[in-house]
Amino acid sequence: MTTDPASATSVAAVPSPAGPTDSSAPAAVAAPATGSSTGATVQFVGLRRTFGATTALDGLDLTVNPGELLALLGPSGCGKTTALRMLAGFETPDSGQVLVDGEDVTRIPAHRRDAGMVFQSYSLFPHLNARDNVAFGLKMRKTGKVERHRRADELLELVGLPTHGDRYPHQLSGGQQQRIALARALALQPRVLLLDEPLSALDAKVRLNLREEIRRLQQELGITTLFVTHDQEEALSMADRVAVMHAGRMEQCDTPAELYARPATAFVAEFVGTMNRIPGALTEGGRTVELLGQRLPVDGTTELRAEVDVLVRPENVLVTAGGGQGAVVTGTTFLGASTRLTVQLPDGTALKADLSTHDAAELPAGTGVTVSLPERPVLVDSRR
């Protein structure tokens, strides 16, 4: 977890990263992970793995706290799935360790790891009905048939499909199959739950439902969960913390709100949410930056050269009609409650600015406008 005491207040101040159309998203974010007796601590220590010429993991260090849902977020090929598969035991690192509750499990074969996994593709056993699928692990552990079925029915109830025990996978929809897969992953009461893009094969509506359900279950059970996704909205709305990965390394691991408000690197800033780059010049030895006729304090310390880009979220850009700045609205996109304006500055920089639809109605394309930023510390990055 972050050590910055200010982060607690910034949670409420930051608007939903999912965009103005999805007001329900931050609800899940706000709930902190409470330590639970069943949750285990997972640690990746210096994990390294190469496949031929490509480096999947380039020294990954990460700690997942007991009972927390941590999302591994990144573009495809960033190593997030490899990391998850190492915890499941399907990949072996070239170097480094995987620890569960302090115990090194790196060399333990997959079938003796205490981790339930839900796969991206439908992975139910086609020859078994839903109940037997869920009970498969119990059967492997030689649990009696009666007890096995009782447990399976319990779990089917838990995932909301109590009447589907006798159905075979080909008789179930994609969303139902993934629910059964979730029940199967939980059947052995694992210490860790692994979700490998479990929602990416589903359609949008089912995805939203299942997302909330997974989060609810995870919090009820208090199980430590690793969730791999390339969908930032999914990660931000579900996870206690999000670890952003890039090229086999971790860029930043923080709460969704902190990640959105204070991205540690330019990659995170631009991968998570939308970010504007506005040219500016550092002044006062790097403590302030001048842009758009304003002088704003710089967030954190910087050792960059004078020519920098200031990183600003669209919702933090203020646009007013008129003025002699020479900026022009070049396009508008209606998003519901808000409207996204594209504004061109005199130097050619294109900006995105989110305004309430009511305000934006007075600024159609072609309007001359003035762009300014609120008097708050801003993030800077070296100019591209």
Add this chain to the structure above:
Amino acid sequence: MAGVTASALNTEGRPAPSTANGPGPAGARGGVLAGLSRIRWGRGTVLLVAGLYFLVPIGTTLWFTVDNSPQGFSLDAYRQIFTVPGLWPALQLSLLLAAGTIVLVYLLLIPAVVAVRLGSPRLRTVVELTCTLPLVVPTIALTAGISDVLRWCNDNLAPTPFYATFLDAQNANFPVVLLLAYVVMALPLAFRTLDAGMRALDVRTLLEAAQNNGASRGRAIVTVILPNLRAAMLNTAFITLALVLGEFTVASILGYVPFAVWIVNGNSAGQGPVTVAVSIVSLLLTWLLLLVLSIGSERRGRAQAQH
């Protein structure tokens, strides 16, 4: 049947084109309907030709077994099936050989297909080529090769302890030599059916899911992969059975008398109607077996659908 009815309804009142080309790349809705009526003609022609091709020989064969000129209709040929000498040993030998071939093909191919799929997908081409090789080797060449090997063994193994094994392998009650030849001949089709069944599965994910649920790799293959290969394995068994029951060349030249050889021998020995009656009966039995298989799989599907 449903398709024919539907197309008849769709094309009601339309003149049917005389061409039997099947559906072309229809540009408009009307083109699709016209295409359907063309299918109907095409279907009819194909059905007629295929029907004649299959039914005429069977019909005339049947005629041959029941027409006892000049007395007229008679079922004597079928009555004799139960008394004619040599039939039951020959059939027994063929069924034994078929069972042995199926078991050996399973033992050879299932581990190979699984290993290739999991271990080194690039080796698949090699395995496929190897398994297809018997198709391009004429049976007669294969038999000639086997004869040569047997002769060489006969000349050179006599003083060694292997000679007894060698003789056992040629035991007329269960000729292992013949069994081995049949395994080779069954490889091309058996590999294809098993490989197709395997490819229909997401083997890697299924195995990982099983391992994740506490099954070791070996156990995962047995409890998850094999049950899902059941249909492919049944197909393989059936094709192999058909192949062994009908094989004549190798068995005949090597001097064994399984089912097919018995039929041909009996025919030339003047037992004509009986042997042909046996052919008809075996055809019916094969057909019944097919029916049982397909009903079995259908019932399984229905049972799944009802729950």
